[in-house]
Amino acid sequence: MVKNAAVAGVAVLCASMLLVFARQAVCGAAKGLETCAGVIIPSLFPFLAVSAFAAVSPSCKSAMRFLSPVMRHVFRLPSAAAPAVLFGLIGGYPVGCTTAAQLYARGEINTEQAQRITCFCVNAGPAFVITAVGSVMLSSIKAGVILFASCMAASLLIGIMLGFTAEKPIADKAKPISNISDIQALVEATEKAAASIIKICAWTVLFACIYAVVENSGAKKEILTAFECLFEVTGGCRELAKGSNLCTIAAALGWGGLCVCCQVMESVRKTGAKLSVFFAFRALHAALAAVICSVLLKVFPVETDVFSNVAAVTANGFSYSVPATAALMCLCAVFVIDLDRSKKMC
Numbered sequence: 386m387v388k389n390a391a392v393a394g395v396a397v398l399c400a401s402m403l404l405v406f407a408r409q410a411v412c413g414a415a416k417g418l419e420t421c422a423g424v425i426i427p428s429l430f431p432f433l434a435v436s437a438f439a440a441v442s443p444s445c446k447s448a449m450r451f452l453s454p455v456m457r458h459v460f461r462l463p464s465a466a467a468p469a470v471l472f473g474l475i476g477g478y479p480v481g482c483t484t485a486a487q488l489y490a491r492g493e494i495n496t497e498q499a500q501r502i503t504c505f506c507v508n509a510g511p512a513f514v515i516t517a518v519g520s521v522m523l524s525s526i527k528a529g530v531i532l533f534a535s536c537m538a539a540s541l542l543i544g545i546m547l548g549f550t551a552e553k554p555i556a557d558k559a560k561p562i563s564n565i566s567d568i569q570a571l572v573e574a575t576e577k578a579a580a581s582i583i584k585i586c587a588w589t590v591l592f593a594c595i596y597a598v599v600e601n602s603g604a605k606k607e608i609l610t611a612f613e614c615l616f617e618v619t620g621g622c623r624e625l626a627k628g629s630n631l632c633t634i635a636a637a638l639g640w641g642g643l644c645v646c647c648q649v650m651e652s653v654r655k656t657g658a659k660l661s662v663f664f665a666f667r668a669l670h671a672a673l674a675a676v677i678c679s680v681l682l683k684v685f686p687v688e689t690d691v692f693s694n695v696a697a698v699t700a701n702g703f704s705y706s707v708p709a710t711a712a713l714m715c716l717c718a719v720f721v722i723d724l725d726r727s728k729k730m731c
Contacts, residue, residue, distance in 0.1 A: 399595075402598050402602070403594075403598065406597075406598045406601050406602070409597045409598055409600070409601045410594050410597060410598050412597055413593045413594040413595070413596060413597020413598065413600075414590050414593060414594045414597075416593050416597065417586075417589050417590035417591070417592070417593025417594060418586075418590055420589055420593065420619065421586040421589055421590065424513070424517065424619070425582070425585060425586060425589060426582060426586070428477060428510060428512045428513060429476075429477045429479070429480070429510075429582060429585065430578055430579075430582045432472055432475075432476030432477055432480050432510065433476070433479070433480055433483065433577075433578035433581050433582060434574050434575050434578035435472070435476075435574075436468050436469070436472035436476055436480050436483070436484045437483070437484065437487060437573070437574035437575075437577045437578055438570055438571055438574035438575075439468040439472070439484075440468045440469070440484050440487050440488055440491075440493075440574075441487070441491070441565055441570040441573060441574065442565075442567050442570040442571070442574075443565070443566075443567065443570075444567050445468070445570075446464075446465065449464060449467040449468065449471075450464050452464060452467040452471075453467075453556065456470065456554075457553055457554055457556060458553070459544075459545060459548065460501075460544050460545065460547075460548045461548035461551040461552065461553050461554065462494070462498055462501070462502070462548070462554065463493070463494060463498070463554040465488060465493040465494055466485070466488060466493075466494050466498060466502060468484050468488075469481050469484040469485040469488060469494075469502050469506055470502065470506055470544070472484055473485075473502070473505075473506025473507065473508060473540070474506065474508050474537055474540055474541075475508075475510055475511060475537075476510055477508075477509065477510035477512075477513065478507055478508065478509060478510075478618075478641055478645040478648065478649065479507075479581065479585055479645070479648045479649050479652070480506075480510075481502060481503075481506025481507055481508070482502070482503045482506060482507060482649040482652040482653060483581055483649070483652050484506075485499050485502040485503055485506065485652065485656065486499070486651075486652035486653075486655040486656060487577070489655065489656050490655065496656065496657055497551070498551075498554075499656035499657075499658075500656050500657065500658040500662075501544075501547045501548070501551065502656075503649070503652065503653050503656055503658055503663060504543065504547060504658075504662070504663065504666040505540050505541075505543040505544040505547060505666065505670070506540065506544070507540075507641060507645070507649060507667070507670070508536055508537060508540045509533070509536055509618070509638050509641070511533050513619075514529055514532050514533040514536065514638060515529035515530055515532075515533050516529065517619070517622075518532060518622050518626070518634065518638070519532060519533075522622060522623055522626040523626050523631075523634075525687060527685070527687055528631055528687050531631065531678060531681050531682065531685060531687065532631060532634060532635050532638060532678065534677075534681060535635045535638075535639075535674045535675075535677040535678035535681060536635065536638050536639055536670075536674045538673075538674075538677045539639055539670050539673035539674040539677055540670065542673060543666060543669060543670060543673065584648065584651070585648045588644050588647045588648050589617075589644060589648075592616055592617045592642075592643070592644040592647075593617070593620075595616070596612070596613055596616065596617060596620060599612055609624070610624040610625065614637045614640070614642070615640075615642065615643060616642055616643045616644055617642045617643075617644045618637060618638060618640070618641050618642040618644070618645060621637045621642060622634055622637055622638065625637060631678055631682060631687065632675045632676075632678045632679050632682070633675070635674040635675050635677070635678035636671040636672070636674055636675040637671070638674060639667075639670040639671035639672070639673065639674030639675070640667055640668070640670070640671040641667060641670075646663070646664070646667065
């Protein structure tokens with residue numbers, strides 16, 4: 386009863402703010418649509434279509450069998466999961482979970498495997514991190530490469546860690562049999578990608594609208610930055626790039642924002658995973674990405690004078706929080722290892 390009242394109260398508050406800040410809400414929605422047209426659709430739609438095609442195309446399945454040893458021995462996953470892992474690392478946040486849900490629905494991976502994939506195959510793509518964040522926001526492609534490497538390494542570490550106690554799948558001995566042609570697979574993949582991109586854009590517009598209202602509510606700059614990092618990764622990185630170090634930006638990219646989490650929520654639910662476990666791994670991904678970024682900056686320092694609007698982009702600011710971050714990582718690791726593999730994972 387209390388929960389229902391609280392939810393109703395939040396809904397009424399949001400509706401009231403939308404009425405009071407109607408003009409700002411409209412401008413925020415318009416900005417969200419611009420982001421969809423200029424960033425999300427061009428960068429995500431092709432990967433969504435290609436990953437969906439690779440997941441069902443008989444030719445792609447046969448071609449990806451060469452990844453079977455890596456999938457079996459490193460991640461403890463069948464070769465059929467290769468498209469989800471591969472495109473989850475390079476395709477953009479929603480691609481891995483979306484592909485995993487499709488493979489699970491077709492019976493090509495089991496429940497435990499699908500749930501594991503959703504825990505580590507949520508990663509920002511190179512087009513966004515290297516180009517948008519690195520080159521545009523930070524004026525440094527090198528910084529973008531370090532950020533992308535940090536996030537990808539964090540994903541791989543989580544995937545390997547989750548595979549420690551998982552049962553190794555049986556090696557593929559025969560070519561995959563499919564009752565669908567490559568042409569049919571392409572049509573089906575394009576349609577699914579179109580449906581997915583509409584949902585992703587809907588969440589993007591909604592969160593852009595919400596942030597526009599919050600931004601005009603009189604909240605302090607620090608609160609607004611924290612809010613945007615928590616809720617929407619693009620705006621969060623844009624704000625952090627004005628004065629924070631790269632490790633903080635890496636953490637924001639590793640977390641992904643609630644907007645990204647909502648984009649993959651349907652795919653996560655289809656696998657039967659618990660949302661609490663999913664969010665725990667997002668926090669672990671953020672912590673790992675920040676720590677890895679700190680290490681990479683020690684080896685490959687980024688010169689501060691190449692940045693037009695960033696006060697400091699070294700690991701110095703992060704060094705004071707290493708113990709706290711390490712403690713968080715240890716706690717998350719204990720949580721992960723303690724998961725009961727004999728039952729359904731999530």
